[in-house]
Amino acid sequence: MKIGGMVATKIDDWQIFPEMEALGFDHGWAPDSQMIWSDAYATLALAAHHTSRIRLGTGVAIAGTRLAPVTAHSIASINKLAPGRTFLGIGTGHTAMRIMGARPVKAKAFRDYLRVLRGLLQGEEVIHELNGEARPIRFLDRELECLNLDDPVPIYVGANGPKALRAAGAYGDGRICAGNEPLGVLARNLDTIREGAAEAGREVGEDFHTAALTFACVMRPGETLASERVIDHVDAAVVSTLHYWYELYQEWGRDDFVSSRVRGVWEDYRTYVETTMPAERRHQMLHRGHCAFCPPEERRFITPDMIRIAGGLVGEPDEIVERIGQLADAGLKEVTLLPPRAVMRENFREFAEQVMPRL
Numbered sequence: 001m002k003i004g005g006m007v008a009t010k011i012d013d014w015q016i017f018p019e020m021e022a023l024g025f026d027h028g029w030a031p032d033s034q035m036i037w038s039d040a041y042a043t044l045a046l047a048a049h050h051t052s053r054i055r056l057g058t059g060v061a062i063a064g065t066r067l068a069p070v071t072a073h074s075i076a077s078i079n080k081l082a083p084g085r086t087f088l089g090i091g092t093g094h095t096a097m098r099i100m101g102a103r104p105v106k107a108k109a110f111r112d113y114l115r116v117l118r119g120l121l122q123g124e125e126v127i128h129e130l131n132g133e134a135r136p137i138r139f140l141d142r143e144l145e146c147l148n149l150d151d152p153v154p155i156y157v158g159a160n161g162p163k164a165l166r167a168a169g170a171y172g173d174g175r176i177c178a179g180n181e182p183l184g185v186l187a188r189n190l191d192t193i194r195e196g197a198a199e200a201g202r203e204v205g206e207d208f209h210t211a212a213l214t215f216a217c218v219m220r221p222g223e224t225l226a227s228e229r230v231i232d233h234v235d236a237a238v239v240s241t242l243h244y245w246y247e248l249y250q251e252w253g254r255d256d257f258v259s260s261r262v263r264g265v266w267e268d269y270r271t272y273v274e275t276t277m278p279a280e281r282r283h284q285m286l287h288r289g290h291c292a293f294c295p296p297e298e299r300r301f302i303t304p305d306m307i308r309i310a311g312g313l314v315g316e317p318d319e320i321v322e323r324i325g326q327l328a329d330a331g332l333k334e335v336t337l338l339p340p341r342a343v344m345r346e347n348f349r350e351f352a353e354q355v356m357p358r359l
Helices: 016-021 040-049 068-081 095-098 107-121 164-172 183-199 229-250 261-274 279-284 298-303 303-309 317-329 339-355
Strands: 002-006 027-030 056-061 088-089 128-132 133-137 155-158 176-180 209-214 216-218 314-317 334-337
Touching: 002 068, 002 209, 002 317, 002 339, 016 027, 016 040, 016 339, 027 334, 040 056, 040 068, 040 334, 056 068, 068 088, 068 107, 088 107, 088 176, 095 229, 107 128, 155 339, 164 176, 164 183, 164 317, 176 183, 183 209, 183 317, 216 317, 216 339, 229 261, 229 298, 229 303, 229 314, 229 339, 261 298, 261 303, 314 317, 334 339
Parallel strands: 002 027, 002 334, 027 056, 056 088, 088 155, 155 176, 176 209, 209 334, 216 314
Antiparallel strands: 128 133
């Protein structure tokens, strides 16, 4: 099992990447969300220059905010600085798009985006449509060696729905899911990826990477899910679950996907949103603190049951190790941790010292 670390991208704290490398982390992910964080590629450039082992990439880049050729050239530039240890995480843009009042990229367009990315990163000529016109494009002036296309850049597709999963099988080298999926769901999604690969004449081999974006807290003796320190380590991820649920509720017009165990919390949260966030500004306000901090007024929604429902790796070291073993048996190859920025160093260090040696 590989262990990755993801942090809200902050360019003047690139030092977190060499620190993760020193702790033994395998992957360092820099999220790409233009309205709230620093530029992912600029931050990765600094990280690449100051590391030598850890694999580096976007967690994840957003198809809706950059043309596919731009994304390809950006990650190929990072690959010039970190040859052979660069990867590209790419998704449709849940937060990055919604925070501008837009929808994530639709499945058909995302699939074509992946096709263009894969071809360009393999040094091929591809057909690319821009402003309604399709033209052949390829990277030029390769003799200048501005980009590194010689060392492969694997594409890890952010995918949860069936169409995106099939696209991951068709064009991806791996998949990252949002959340710690139940074992049965993880297995079924891997089957869907294999189906997508077969449809495209590919085969998902043993080298196909599978990662889960989640959160963790190594609990100390006497702590419970209601302990203040535990909440400090999980609050941003847990409340972001509520943010996501509200987006689905707005989009689908129903909330039957919410567990009965947290129905009361959900209804309180929904009332809070609709009474404090004006509809015309809700897209700006809903995701405040997204996976980086918990707004103080939202901390009351972080209950033990919400922590359980949101998933994550929260428990004593042996409990976390057991859960990771179950995930590995189901086909997961990487656990990617995203702690709140205020406690990220403590969170990463405790996980590295108390969990990773037991894996």
